[in-house]
Amino acid sequence: xxxxxxxxxxxxxxxxxxxxxxEFGVFKNKTEDEYHAKSIKFKSKTLTMKVKDCNISxxxxxxxxxxxxxxxxxxxxxSFEFSMDAIKNLIxxxxxxxxxxxxxxxxxxxxxxEEANKYAIYAYDQTNGSYDYLLGYQKDGTETxxxxxxxxHCFLTATGKxxxxxxxxxxxxxxxxxxxxxxxxGTSYTVLSTVQQ
Numbered sequence: 327x328x329x330x331x332x333x334x335x336x337x338x339x340x341x342x343x344x345x346x347x348x349e350f351g352v353f354k355n356k357t358e359d360e361y362h363a364k365s366i367k368f369k370s371k372t373l374t375m376k377v378k379d380c381n382i383s384x385x386x387x388x389x390x391x392x393x394x395x396x397x398x399x400x401x402x403x404x405s406f407e408f409s410m411d412a413i414k415n416l417i418x419x420x421x422x423x424x425x426x427x428x429x430x431x432x433x434x435x436x437x438x439x440e441e442a443n444k445y446a447i448y449a450y451d452q453t454n455g456s457y458d459y460l461l462g463y464q465k466d467g468t469e470t471x472x473x474x475x476x477x478x479h480c481f482l483t484a485t486g487k488x489x490x491x492x493x494x495x496x497x498x499x500x501x502x503x504x505x506x507x508x509x510x511x512g513t514s515y516t517v518l519s520t521v522q523q
Contacts, residue, residue, distance in 0.1 A: 335368055335375050344370040397517050400506055402499040403467040404436060406447040407510075409492050412461050413485050416449050420478055423456040428479055430454075431521050434497065434505065435473035436464070445469050447495065453478075461495075468499035475521040476505055484516040 347367040353360045365378045388397065416432075424430055433452040438445050445464040451457045452475055474497055484507050485493060496506040507516045 332366070332377050335377050338373070338375065339368050339370060342370045344368050398506065398515055400496055400498050400504065403496050404445070404470070404472065404499045405465045405467050405494055405496045406462045407465045407492055407494055408462045408485075413493070416459055416461065417482060419457050419459055420449070420451065423451065423454045424478075425453055428477070430478040431475045432478050432481060433473050433475045434461075434495070435471070436497070437471050438469070439463070447497075465494065467496070470499045472497060472499055472502065474502050474505050476518055477521060480518050484518060
């Protein structure tokens, strides 16, 4: 998330003689201390700039057991397949009326497409009401109506790393707690918590 700012700082010092200093913090995990970068300072004769990173100690490291047996578990699933073209279209469509890139919410909701005679998933601009976009059709699971509100930037970050492959999006059919995004080959999973309103 800080990469664009970091690049701008580097560009500012291009051609200058400067020092590059990395400040580390200690994260005490269960077995040994780990060192994590907290900030990077650029210092020339005329300018000093500091790029702060997140402090890793603010995050709990999640074990594989906890992730696969609790976080990644969705009961009463509804799974949908999205093409990367549909995601690229959603990125383009949703960027037109962005109010606050970090706060805008996409409501993903399901309903039966009477013409196709199957359940579909749509992306609706919950923040501005500016779009309502059909993303894909149900692949398997419970057929029912449900909706989950997700921060736009979280969804785009989670789906932006999948290259050109389709993804599988899974929602619970009986609650609004989370959304799972996985690659078609099942080698990568991202679980997003819904916006609590």
